[in-house]
Amino acid sequence: MELDVLPIPLTWVLLAVLPVLFYLYAVRPMQALKKLGVSGPTPLPLIGNLHQIMKTGIYNMEAQVDAIATYGNVYGVFNGRVPILTISDPEMMREIFVKQFHKFTNRAPEGMALDVKPQARMLTQLVDEDWKNVRSTITPAFSGGKLKQMTEAMNSCADLLVGNIGKFGEKGESFDTKELTGAFTTDVIARTAFGLDVDSQRNPQDPFVVYSKKAFNFNFLNPLIWLFFLFPSIMKPILEKLNYNFVAKDVTDFFYNILEQIMGMRKNEQNHGRVDFMQLMMDAHRDGEADDDDSQETKVQGTKKPLTKDDIVANSFLFFLAGYETTATAMAFTLYNLALHQDAQDKAREEINQVMDNRELVDYEAVHNMPYLDMCINENLRMYSPAASNARVTGEEVKLKWLTIPKNTLVTIPILGIHHDPKRWPEPSKFIPERFTKEEREKRDPFDWQPFGAGPRNCIGMRLALMELKVGLAKVLMKYRIVTGPDTDIPLKIMKYKQFPTPENGIRLRAELLHPGSD
Structure with missing residues (x-):
């Protein structure tokens, strides 16, 4: 008799409790932004x-612009149950990136970053003192002195790029611009960062090119991503146990094997005299004789922990992939804009020819005497920023103007929305290099242009990327006029589910030899 009646009260209890649990887990968190006085789309x-x-x-420019226009310079959305503040107010950005940077050092909230290889030791994911240590160790690799020593390698790779473009020019055929610029940046990074002679421009099927491309085949619709967003406390330990990092395993295996081979070959070198990215990190590792145990307390240069082997491999992997994709994309889009605007291309070419008179190499000094080319690149980076947004997380409660942000809150900066905001940039869809004259820059808030981020945690490879861009573009424009063809998409159709600006049909351009009959 007791067994017969037992399920009845238990059922009623469950029916009463489940709605309460559902409310506490799924509904109440959606009030977080409203309590802060922040509007946004209804979750x-x-x-x-x-x-x-x-x-x-x-990657959707229109969506970001519309959101700013609809909800203002501060609005919020929910990524699952996680509230995200989106801020484009210049004063607030100055506080986030510079004035109160110590409260916004990290990029992801606690519990929303996977502790898996290789990404857990990448500079982009490291936190607090750990980040500062690795960043300060890597930074010297991008000094002016180091860049000067990379000049010859960059020029050699740029000459191959010019030769590849010339093959299409001779036949009057169009070419996939990103394919060629991607091979160029692959060769540059391989030589300047790792001392590898990778000739991907002559061999498009070089494993470095194949696996670099595959690394960016990120499936935004992967159900595991959405499960992680919805149930991070459940999915995080599962994914970490499986060492699942959303990058194809064969890609990480390839780069791990290559980088470990390089480290092995250099380990016993004497008087190596190398100054590249890899050697700088290996020296920091060797000086402390660190192993892969993060508890290692041996100090480097008096105050810093030595880099572990995982630090070296992870950040070499990051540097190669980030440098390959962003710089290749920026160069391809710049050539596209110059093909559409022949007056700007002619002006840039005239400046390049003047600077390069009696010079053989496009060196460090030369690229710093090409202000108009710099303006063209900057305007292109405004139109097609390498990243759609930037992110920081509060390390403690923070007060920004009228807004009080709780600890461990994710804050994003809508780069595309800022770069295409008509209030900041009149006629934002137009390519106007003159926006970046000295006079125009002085009129504008510096936080209105953010392709490399800002403050102490900005893009560490910015100077290298800009030099690489200028060397490659200068070499090409000195010999060829870049023009559109019948298969050039005007305007480009950008794929919104990609992490970086990616045209649906690529960027098809043609090249015309400036001085027919010359070698």
Whole structure:
């Protein structure tokens, strides 16, 4: 008799408790932004605004501009149950990136970053003192002195790029611009960062090119990503146990093997005299004789922990992939804009020819005497920023003007929305290099242009990327006029589910030899 009646009260208890649990887990968190006085699109229980994010994608200029116009310079969305503040107010950005940077040092909230190889030891994911240590060790690799020593290698790779473009020019055929610029940046990074003679420009099927491309085949619709967003406390330990990092295993295996081979070959070298990125990190590792145990307390240069082997491999992997994709994309889009605007191309070429008169190499000094080319690159980076947004997380409660942000809150900066905001940039869809004259820059808030981020945690490879861009573009423009063809998309159709600006049909351009009959 007791067994017969037992399920009845238990059922009623469950029916009463489940709605309460659902409310506490799936509904109440959606009040967080409203309590802060922040508006935004209406979230749904549990999934927040994920359904809208799936619709708009990642790289979507119009969506970011519309959101700023609709909700203002401060608004919020929910990535599952996680609230995200989106801020484009210049004064607040100055506080985030510079004045109160010590409260915004890190990039991801606690519990939302996977502790898996290789990404856990990448500079982009490291936190607090750990980040400062690795950043300060790597920074000297991008000094002016180091860049000067990379000049010859960059020029050699740029000459191959010019030769490849010339093969298409001789036949009057169009070429996939990103394919050629990607091979160029692959060769430059391989030589200047790791001392490898990778000739991917002559061999498009070089493993470095193949695996670099594959690394960016990120599936935004991967159900594991959405499960992680919805149930981070459950999915995080599962994914970490499986060492699942959203990058194809064969890609990480390839780069790990290559980088470990380089380290092995250099380990016993005497008087190596190398000054590249890899050697700088290996020296920091060797000086402390650190192993892969993060508890190692041996100090380097008096105050810093030595880099572990995982630090070296992870950040070499990061540097190669980030440098390959962003610089190749920026160069391809710059050539596209110059092909559409022949007056700007002629002006840039005239400046380049003047600077290069009686010079053989496009060296460190030369690229710093090409202000108009610099303006063209900067305007292109405004139109097609390498990243759609930037992120920081509060290390403690922070007061920004009228807004009080709780600890461990994710804050994003909508770079595309800022770069295409008509209030900041009149006629934002137009390519106007003159926006970056000295006079125009002085009129404008510096936080209105953010392709490399800002403050102490900006893009560490910015100077190298800009030099690489200028050397490659200068070499090409000195010999060829870049023009559009019948298969050039005008305007370009950008794929919204990609992490970086990616045209649906590529960037097809043609090259015309400036001085027919010359060698």
